[in-house]
Amino acid sequence: MQEELYIAFENYLNNEMTSEEKVDFENKLQNQESFKKQFELYKETTQFLEVKFSNDTIDFKENLKSISKDHFSDTNKKKSKVISLQSKWFAIAATLVVFVGVWFMNSGGNPTYSDFNQHENANFTERGSVIKDLKAAQEAFNDKNYEKAIPLFEKVLEEYKRPEIEFYYGISLLEVNKTAQAEVVFNNLKDGKSVYNQKATWYLALTKLKVEDFEACKTYLKEISSDSEDFEKAQELLNELD
Amino acid sequence: MTSKILHHDQMYIDGLLNNNSSIIESIYKKFAPKVTYYIKMNSGSADEAQDVIQEVIITIYNQAKTKGLELTCPFDAYFFLLCKRKWLNELKKSYNKEVTIKDENVSIDKDVEKLAIETEEQDEKQSLFDEMFQKLGEKCQEVLKLSFVTKTMEEVASKMNVTYAYVRKKKSICTGQLTELIQQSNRYQSIKY
Numbered sequence: 001m002q003e004e005l006y007i008a009f010e011n012y013l014n015n016e017m018t019s020e021e022k023v024d025f026e027n028k029l030q031n032q033e034s035f036k037k038q039f040e041l042y043k044e045t046t047q048f049l050e051v052k053f054s055n056d057t058i059d060f061k062e063n064l065k066s067i068s069k070d071h072f073s074d075t076n077k078k079k080s081k082v083i084s085l086q087s088k089w090f091a092i093a094a095t096l097v098v099f100v101g102v103w104f105m106n107s108g109g110n111p112t113y114s115d116f117n118q119h120e121n122a123n124f125t126e127r128g129s130v131i132k133d134l135k136a137a138q139e140a141f142n143d144k145n146y147e148k149a150i151p152l153f154e155k156v157l158e159e160y161k162r163p164e165i166e167f168y169y170g171i172s173l174l175e176v177n178k179t180a181q182a183e184v185v186f187n188n189l190k191d192g193k194s195v196y197n198q199k200a201t202w203y204l205a206l207t208k209l210k211v212e213d214f215e216a217c218k219t220y221l222k223e224i225s226s227d228s229e230d231f232e233k234a235q236e237l238l239n240e241l242d
Numbered sequence: 243m244t245s246k247i248l249h250h251d252q253m254y255i256d257g258l259l260n261n262n263s264s265i266i267e268s269i270y271k272k273f274a275p276k277v278t279y280y281i282k283m284n285s286g287s288a289d290e291a292q293d294v295i296q297e298v299i300i301t302i303y304n305q306a307k308t309k310g311l312e313l314t315c316p317f318d319a320y321f322f323l324l325c326k327r328k329w330l331n332e333l334k335k336s337y338n339k340e341v342t343i344k345d346e347n348v349s350i351d352k353d354v355e356k357l358a359i360e361t362e363e364q365d366e367k368q369s370l371f372d373e374m375f376q377k378l379g380e381k382c383q384e385v386l387k388l389s390f391v392t393k394t395m396e397e398v399a400s401k402m403n404v405t406y407a408y409v410r411k412k413k414s415i416c417t418g419q420l421t422e423l424i425q426q427s428n429r430y431q432s433i434k435y
Binding site for chain 2: 002003005006007009010038041042045046047048049050051052053054055056057059060061063064065067068071072193194195197
């Protein structure tokens with residue numbers, strides 16, 4: 001009895017009733033208070049499930065989580081990113097490289113990609129079936145083993161497309177000189193709504209720098225807005241290109 | 243429908259609904275510091291503030307998505323009141339916290355309060371639905387989840403390796419069961435319908 005009732009509710013909501021059934025159903029809605037109440041709750045439950053499991057909601061929550069994380073890590077640690085000890089030495093070495101670079105540039109050279117290719121470590125927090133491959137991709141990426149990371153990212157992206165994963169996939173492509181493919185990935189991100197659209201612009205500039213298309217590089221650099229975290233680096237590179 | 247006068251801050255609600263990153267970021271930039279400050283002044287930490295803010299934003303999103311949300315007051319006031327009340331509730335729940343509330347003596351606008359209470363009621367329902375969904379059998383949870391994630395019921399049937407008719411029937415019965423669980427719960431009785 002109850003089962004038939006629920007099936008009728010479902011059919012009515014999906015507009016899958018004959019016109020006679022529909023008239024009969026709507027009559028009951030008008031005349032039987034308890035029938036109406038049950039139907040209203042059924043409808044509300046359906047609505048709740050729709051919102052809970054809609055892709056929009058899932059995307060929204062992911063995006064919110066990453067914006068929230070960024071906001072609080074920026075304000076709490078005064079912009080100090082999580083840098084491992086090893087990369088601290090790397091940063092010192094890179095600073096030296098820049099100094100030496102500036103020295104040479106003053107005598108007319110151009111900046112190169114390797115002056116600027118310091119990437120943030122990947123740190124994914126996904127769940128579910130993709131987790132094993134994603135963890136492996138993350139490990140390979142953080143070890144700078146990009147050749148190994150690329151096929152793993154591709155496997156994950158096939159069933160689980162997320163901006164943060166595409167972003168690190170793009171960097172890996174760039175590192176192994178698949179610049180055309182990297183450009184496609186970054187362009188997609190740049191046009192997207194995720195928090196990665198600004199970072200993607202910076203990486204497009206780096207892609208152009210790597211292929212020594214300095215004019216295109218400058219165009220991208222100028223698009224980076226002053227509230228972006230890559231703004232300072234972009235200005236530095238712009239100065240050196242001019 | 244009554245025609246209310248929408249506040250121009252409705253753009254924040256629309257931005258949440260459209261998953262617009264720059265609007266979400268600006269909510270954090272403009273409104274989160276005040277909440278964080280308030281929570282820190284009242285026995286909380288930055289981490290706790292982060293959780294409260296994130297939950298309140300999801301609550302607002304849910305209401306906008308299920309019921310529609312028409313903002314008739316400034317977003318700032320509405321958002322702050324929701325965060326504040328949520329935090330006070332959290333404090334009440336954990337006894338071991340010494341509660342000393344430092345509050346400016348501000349009177350709350352009636353419009354803001356009314357809207358915040360509506361949102362809280364909707365959130366209360368939402369959490370009841372969530373809790374009851376967890377009580378459903380595994381098979382039911384799976385069927386319902388797949389029915390809403392997947393585009394067509396035909397696809398659901400082929401994914402689960404059963405017939406279309408079976409999935410349709412199962413979906414109706416499981417939704418029905420969920421309504422029964424909701425009706426039987428004590429919490430349902432205390433929520434206004």
